[in-house]
Amino acid sequence: MCWQKSVYGPQSITRIIMNWKYKAHLLAVLSRVPGGRAAYHCLQRMAGTNRLQLDRDLNRALELVDLIHEADGKIAGSDVFEVGTGWRPMVPMVFSLLGADRVVTVDVNPWLTLPYAAETWRALGTRLEEIATRGGASLEEVQQRYTCCNAHAHTLVDLLGPLGIEYHYPADARCTGLPEESMDLVVSSNVLEHIPAEIQLDIHRESQRILRPDGLAVHRFNPQDHYSTVDGSITNGNFLRYSSADWNWYGGSGLSYHNRLRSPEYRTLFEQAQLSLDIFRERVDQRTLQAIQDGSLPVHSEFSRFTAEEQAVDYVWVAARKAPVDNAVAAASASLQSNRSL
Numbered sequence: 001m002c003w004q005k006s007v008y009g010p011q012s013i014t015r016i017i018m019n020w021k022y023k024a025h026l027l028a029v030l031s032r033v034p035g036g037r038a039a040y041h042c043l044q045r046m047a048g049t050n051r052l053q054l055d056r057d058l059n060r061a062l063e064l065v066d067l068i069h070e071a072d073g074k075i076a077g078s079d080v081f082e083v084g085t086g087w088r089p090m091v092p093m094v095f096s097l098l099g100a101d102r103v104v105t106v107d108v109n110p111w112l113t114l115p116y117a118a119e120t121w122r123a124l125g126t127r128l129e130e131i132a133t134r135g136g137a138s139l140e141e142v143q144q145r146y147t148c149c150n151a152h153a154h155t156l157v158d159l160l161g162p163l164g165i166e167y168h169y170p171a172d173a174r175c176t177g178l179p180e181e182s183m184d185l186v187v188s189s190n191v192l193e194h195i196p197a198e199i200q201l202d203i204h205r206e207s208q209r210i211l212r213p214d215g216l217a218v219h220r221f222n223p224q225d226h227y228s229t230v231d232g233s234i235t236n237g238n239f240l241r242y243s244s245a246d247w248n249w250y251g252g253s254g255l256s257y258h259n260r261l262r263s264p265e266y267r268t269l270f271e272q273a274q275l276s277l278d279i280f281r282e283r284v285d286q287r288t289l290q291a292i293q294d295g296s297l298p299v300h301s302e303f304s305r306f307t308a309e310e311q312a313v314d315y316v317w318v319a320a321r322k323a324p325v326d327n328a329v330a331a332a333s334a335s336l337q338s339n340r341s342l
């Protein structure tokens, strides 16, 4: 039965798994059925797609550290708010090791678990020197902080508490409940591309409210088509070929949500929230740019207002600070409030 071999053999199965549309259909269905979110988490565990990738994940956290230093901010002694914890508290743990006083991290989804957190902490123990060097901290201090946590703790609170990390789920970064001007840093890694524009604007406004006057909002995000990481046959701008209506099924809703915003739109959202950009660094993916320019990636008219380079941006790094309040606007709003209270 040779035909069976060719249809169902390992190579065919690999081809199916690697085809982005199969993954997209699976996620679209799981997003729409009861219990789909739990099934998704289970599948991820089985496939190992949320396993710790120490080099990659640590480097992402350290990129935030680099951005903060580049924008003249500091981590030691700071109060930090993280948007979108995800599966592992890599960013909060690295910031804690570098001397942050308090790290509040929130997520609308329950991805973080005690085993993931403990595994991450144990793995970080092998990289203290690198963390100290890149974070500009003394190795002795980082080692000392590492000893204050018990990786065998029985609850997340017991594991994270001694590190000054407060994890909140379910919690929405649009309404943190934190006092005005109580945080030095608002950070996120690989989160903003998963948040619709109107919600992102509210998150930036909330960041603006909770940041101290000299505070920084520091984000790194990934505006590329995430399906290109499982299917090498598509470029990471592949999703630009679809209308919003078509994309809604593949990745415009539910578990695989990606907003497909292009970099000028992200820039506008920061500015609309009165966050002025110290750093806005973009990376253009050359393969995608080439495909757009030679016509092999036909871009939908919804994106035609962007240049080919803007369409092909696949990573962005941002450091923004509270824009100086316009005195005229502040005076007008103060007088409005005093009139109201009369």
Ligand SMILES: C[S@@+](CC[C@H](N)C(=O)[O-])C[C@H]1O[C@@H](n2cnc3c(N)ncnc32)[C@H](O)[C@@H]1O
Pocket: 083, 084, 085, 086, 087, 088, 106, 107, 108, 109, 111, 171, 172, 173, 174, 188, 189, 190, 191, 194, 195, 199
């Ligand atoms: C792709 S994950 C990234 C997680 C983590 N930062 C990382 O790098 O592994 C994006 C996370 O943002 C969370 N998220 C989305 N909208 C949010 C919101 N409004 N407030 C807080 N978290 C949110 C999602 O639930 C998800 O866990």
